[in-house]
Amino acid sequence: MKTFEELALITPIKKALHEEQYVTPTPIQAQTIPAALSGRDILGSAQTGTGKTAAFALPILNRLGKRSKKSMPHFPQVLILAPTRELAIQIGDSLETYGRHLRLRHTLIYGGVNQFRQVRALKKGVHIVVATPGRLLDLMEKDVCRLGDVTFAVVDEADRMADMGFLPDVKRILDQTRSDRQTVLFSATLDGAIDELVTRYQRNPVVHELEDEPAGDVTHHFWLSERPGRVALVAEIVDRLGHTVVFCRTKHGSDRVARQLGNAGVKAVAIHGNRSQAQR
Known part of the structure; x- marks a missing residue:
């Protein structure tokens, strides 16, 4: 498969892909989408940034879009689980992009925000739920979200x-x-914990693994610095290179380094678990 036009996708999805100027699928998309369209279970090993979201989003939208029944389902028919709120939002954006010409509803379920809108969306009816596990379990235990139709x-x-x-x-x-x-x-890796999921929840899956390619154009430098001079060294690096991420061992250390960089004239903020999602 060299282009998306060669795939057995319905016209509304192809139209959305054309509008986004998506012509050539990535390797994981080329490997995965045909098998997913045929109904096979898929086990894919691919890193973030390889286009894997479209590899499952397009078959999902294609399946739902082909169904003649237009009434809103009482309960979700598709479930997408993601480990973080940020990834769930990214997946939701992709569904919005590829499904813009389809009359399908999806909702995002994740923690850190009030449940009201999520509950309201579920009660109205959605085709697709994109969720992080913790908040979804909470709503399931409250009998707000039922997955028996997935x-x-x-x-x-x-x-x-x-x-x-x-x-x-x-x-x-x-x-x-x-x-x-x-x-x-x-999954980026296929190890023992993942094998358990495969054995328990998949039936003869089609396995696709992308070989990791070493990142190119990366230069590593090592500086040995005494503690009193570290912040000054970091400030100099930021001045030369621009946007920089500094990793610290502790939350307190992150706050201290950010404060010291600020005193040195560098705009810096600390991000760690003691800050709310909104602050981060």
């Missing part, structure tokens, strides 16, 4: 789910979906 499930960045301790929640959620659903799982 026929297509996606677990994105499953390795990050494992790193963040979300896999038990993911299992509890997937256990509430239909047993005959189509399941797509993406």
Whole structure:
């Protein structure tokens, strides 16, 4: 497959792709989309930035868009799980872009915000739910979100789910979906924890792995500096290179370094777990 035109996508989706000037699929899209369109379970290993969101978003929209029934479903038919709020929002944006000519509704479910709008959207009816595990489980326990009609499930960045301790929640959620659903799982790595998800929730999945390519045009430098001179050194680096990320060992250290850089005339902010999502 060399172009999106060669895919068996419905016209409204092809129109959206044309408007976005998307012509050639990325390798993971070329490998994954045909199998997903045919109804196969997919196990994909791909890093962020490879186009994997479209690899599952396009088949989802194609399936829902082909159905002749136009009434709004009482309960979601598609579930997409993401480890973070930011990724959920990104996926929602992609669904909005590719599905702009389809009469489909999706909603985002994540923590850190009031539940009111999320609950209202679910009660109105949606085709697709994009969610982080914690908030979704909360709404499921309140009987606001039921997953018994889900026929297509996606677990994105499953390795990050494992790193963040979300896999038990993911299992509890997937256990509430239909047993005959189509399941797509993406992970940067395929290890033991991911194998358990594959064994439990996928049926003979098509496996696609992209070989990691070393990043090009990267130069590494190492400076040995005594503690009193570190902030001055960082300030000099920022002055030469511009936008810079500085990693510190502790939250307190992050605040201290940001303050010292500010005193040195560098605009700096500290980002860590003691700050709210809005502050970050």
